[in-house]
Amino acid sequence: MTETLNPAGIPAFPGTRAAGCPFDPPPALQGLQEHGPLVKVKLWDDSTPWLVTRYAEQRTLLADPRVSADITRPGYPSQAPYNGGSLSFILMDDPEHARLRRMVTAPFTIKRVEAMRPVVQKIVDDLIDDLLAGPKPVDLVEAFALPVPSLVICELLGVPYTDHDFFQDNSKTIIKRSATPEQRAAAGGRLAAYLDELVGRKLDDPQDDLLSQLAVRVKAGEMSRQEAAQMGVLLLIAGHETTANMIALGTLALLRHPGQLALLRESDDPKLVAGAVEELLRYLNITHSGRRRVALADIEIAGQVIRAGDGLIMPNDIANRDATAFADPDELNIRRDARRHVAFGFGVHQCLGQPLARMELQVVYSTLYRRIPTLRLATDLDQISFKHDGQVYGVYELPLTW
Amino acid sequence: MKITIDQDKCVSSGQCVTAAMDVFDQRDEDGIVLLLNPAPPAELADDVRQAAAVCPALAIHVTE
Ligand code: HEM
């Protein structure tokens, strides 16, 4: 621990992961749990928000209405200077947050998501057909992990088949490492303009999809056409790289735990598959930069007082590895009951897309390793580059062969 | 076991339906929780406790 303490005695956040342990949180971060449920950390801008180290306190605070997700409030522990850009409801508080969130909840009910399962199965099967017919080795990220959620979001929003390539190409550019900030912004702009135009088409010719539902609201004067298009962009950004990284990093984790992979491959019990999804979410913690909040009032918790205006960071990485919540937390065990994990957050901002993400991952994890049972890494683990600096953790590339 | 729900708090996560689909459902128009059975039989008790424990909005209350 001591080597990570800065001269003021306050550890810097975030820390770095240990070499050779790409699935574990930074040791210094995990070590903070021993210093109690709340410790001060130092950020890039020298601010010193609270880091909430424990599962129980993270859940309590994330569900507390005196805790705000509003990035414009003083004290909010931001990851980078706030550029004053337009905000989505992920960075708003109720009642405005609830009003906007409820406009897009309908397609994410368990019933609606289950109705999409055959479509997702077909997307996954077709992509695996292409993999098997193509050259080896293959980069799983490019050829499979990114296309799956991108095509699913096309389906959800109601992007016509003929526009899928345009949609996929631009979605990929937004998160491409080699793209310049200008190229990313341009791709984002093209998608926003495209979605705006598509909302226009849905206004005239509504179908059974999310953009058509938003078009109805535009007609009713509940939101502007631009807001509807922005909602589409938000869903794309929130659901694309996250799901893709769970597919690629999850596959790598399973390849490194062959016993677990064999269990999954040899079972046709949907409960075991669903449990594996929860456990991989708990274990991998791809949203690794921590939920960020600011206190609106003095809050007493765990023998401390958080003052109004204090920043709060709640990394699910360490909450999901808290031994008081999960036995042997650093073991990947797809048979454990991991359903209480906080990989989708907690409180009113808990992931809106979680039923869809779960279903996509269930389809992928129950199909990919069965159809390609000899799937293996085509390089050494130390050749793989991890998204340490990414908003969402994962691998940049995953060369596989079979 | 008796269950109460708070629809104003619900954020349509669907977690309760996944945990106990015989007890909870969601409104088609916005995914808000619906209580199918406020006094479920003993064999569903574990699932219901699970639903209350994972509800992110603390919108499910169970009295044993
Ligand atoms: C495995 C994949 C995913 C993970 C790990 C994930 C994780 C998260 C987390 C941790 C949050 C909470 C943010 C906070 O509290 O500050 C969140 C929110 C959100 N997610 Fe996801 N997500 C995933 C997939 C998706 C998908 C597929 C969609 C939609 C298509 C989606 C849409 C959203 C939205 C709209 C929010 C904001 C909710 C709100 O503020 O009320 N996510 N997600």
Ligand code: SF4
């Ligand atoms: S788990 Fe809670 S927030 Fe989610 S749908 Fe059920 S009642 Fe609503």
